[in-house]
Amino acid sequence: MAQPTMPSPDESSYPPPFRRPTSPSAAVLGVPVAPPALPVSFSTVHIPVIDLQALDPGALAAACEDWGVFRLTNHGTPPALSRRLHDEVRRVFSLPFETKRARFAGPPATYFFGTPAVSLVVRDLNWLEGIHVPLDRPPPCFPGGDPDLGEDACLRDLTEEYGRHSARVVKALFESLAAEIGFDGERRASYLSDSDRMLRLFFYPHCPHPAGKYLGINAHTDSSVLTTVSEDEVGGLQVLRDGTWFSVKPVAGTLVVIVGDMLQAMSDDRCRSSEHRVLASSGRERISICYFAFPCEEGAIVSSKYRKFTNREFREKVQEDIRSVGFKYPIFTGGVDPIFTGGVVLRDKQLVLDDTSPQIVTQ
Ligand SMILES: O=C(O)CCC(=O)C(=O)O
Numbered sequence: 001m002a003q004p005t006m007p008s009p010d011e012s013s014y015p016p017p018f019r020r021p022t023s024p025s026a027a028v029l030g031v032p033v034a035p036p037a038l039p040v041s042f043s044t045v046h047i048p049v050i051d052l053q054a055l056d057p058g059a060l061a062a063a064c065e066d067w068g069v070f071r072l073t074n075h076g077t078p079p080a081l082s083r084r085l086h087d088e089v090r091r092v093f094s095l096p097f098e099t100k101r102a103r104f105a106g107p108p109a110t111y112f113f114g115t116p117a118v119s120l121v122v123r124d125l126n127w128l129e130g131i132h133v134p135l136d137r138p139p140p141c142f143p144g145g146d147p148d149l150g151e152d153a154c155l156r157d158l159t160e161e162y163g164r165h166s167a168r169v170v171k172a173l174f175e176s177l178a179a180e181i182g183f184d185g186e187r188r189a190s191y192l193s194d195s196d197r198m199l200r201l202f203f204y205p206h207c208p209h210p211a212g213k214y215l216g217i218n219a220h221t222d223s224s225v226l227t228t229v230s231e232d233e234v235g236g237l238q239v240l241r242d243g244t245w246f247s248v249k250p251v252a253g254t255l256v257v258i259v260g261d262m263l264q265a266m267s268d269d270r271c272r273s274s275e276h277r278v279l280a281s282s283g284r285e286r287i288s289i290c291y292f293a294f295p296c297e298e299g300a301i302v303s304s305k306y307r308k309f310t311n312r313e314f315r316e317k318v319q320e321d322i323r324s325v326g327f328k329y330p331i332f333t334g335g336v337d338p339i340f341t342g343g344v345v346l347r348d349k350q351l352v353l354d355d356t357s358p359q360i361v362t363q
C-alpha cells in the first residue's frame with residue numbers, strides 16, 4: 001500500500017543553505033529527492049506544571065531548583081493574541097529570503113539564520129531562522145522607526161502587546177521567587193529590568209538531512225533571568241536531565257519557562273540554568289516565540305558562589321568568548337574565575353562560511 005506523503009514545504013523562502021538540492025525530475029514533479037528523515041525517538045518528559053493563577057511559591061522555587069524548567073498554565077496571555085502572533089510569524093517567514101533580509105535588516109528588528117542569535121559566530125549550522133525584536137526602547141521597535149510599516153505594522157503591534165503580557169508573567173514569577181529566595185528590596189529592584197528584554201521569533205525550516213545531523217539550536221543555557229517559550233504543536237524542544245536528553249511535549253495554551261544563567265547566579269546556584277536544545281524539524285516546520293528577561297545592565301549581582309558582576313560585564317564576556325571560541329561557556333562554578341570559566345564544549349562540525357552564510361552582527 002502506498003505510504004501517505006508529507007506535503008513538501010515551499011522552500012523558496014528558505015535561506016540558501018536550507019534548500020534541498022532537487023533533480024530536474026523532482027523539480028517537475030515537485031517532490032523531494034530524498035524522503036524526509038525519520039524522527040529520532042526520545043523519551044518525553046513531564047516537566048513540573050505551575051499555575052500562575054494559583055501560584056504556589058514553594059512549588060515554583062522547587063521547579064526552578066530541581067528542573068530549571070517548567071510548564072506555566074493560566075498565564076493570562078489571551079489565546080487569540082498568541083494565535084495571531086503565531087500566524088503573523090508564519091506569514092513573515094514565508095516571505096522570500098531576500099525580502100526578509102532587506103525588511104528586517106536591523107537594528108532594531110534583525111533577521112538572522114543558521115545561529116540562535118544575531119551576534120553568534122557560526123560553528124555548527126543551526127537549522128533555524130529568527131527575527132530578533134528588542135523590547136528595550138519605546139515603540140516602534142521595527143526598522144526605521146516608521147509608524148507606517150505597511151504589512152509589518154501588524155507584526156509590530158502583536159509583538160508589543162505580546163511583550164507586555166510576557167513582562168507581566170515574568171514579573172509575577174520573579175516576585176514570587178525573590179520572596180522565596182529572600183532577595184532584599186534593592187536587589188529585587190535591579191535583578192529584573194523593566195526595559196531590558198527581547199523577543200526572538202523562530203522558524204525551524206524543514207530539514208531533509210538524517211535525524212541528528214543538524215540541530216535546530218545547539219545545546220545551551222540562556223543568559224536571561226527567565227525565558228518563556230510559546231511553541232506550536234510540532235515539538236523539538238529538549239532538556240538535559242541527569243545526562244539524558246528528554247523531549248518536552250508541546251501543550252497548547254501553555255508556556256515553557258526556562259531558568260537562565262542570571263537567576264542561577266542570583267540564587268547562589270539554588271535555581272539551575274537548564275541546558276536545552278531544539279531538534280531540527282524533520283517533519284513540519286516549527287514556530288516558537290521566545291521572551292527573554294534580563295537584570296538591569298549596571299546592577300551588581302551579588303552571591304556567594306560567583307564574584308560580584310553586572311549583566312553588562314557578563315554579556316561582554318559572552319560576546320568575547322563567542323568571538324574567540326565560537327560559543328558561549330555555560331555559567332559554571334569551580335573554575336579560577338567562577339563566573340566566567342565554563343566547562344569545555346566540544347564542537348566537531350565546522351561550517352565553512354560563504355557569502356550566503358549568516359553574517360556576524362554585533363549589537
Ligand atoms: O525555540 C525554542 O523552543 C527554544 C529556543 C531557545 O532555546 C533560545 O532561543 O534560547
Ligand SMILES: [Fe+2]
Pocket residue numbers: 220221222227276
Ligand atoms: Fe534557549
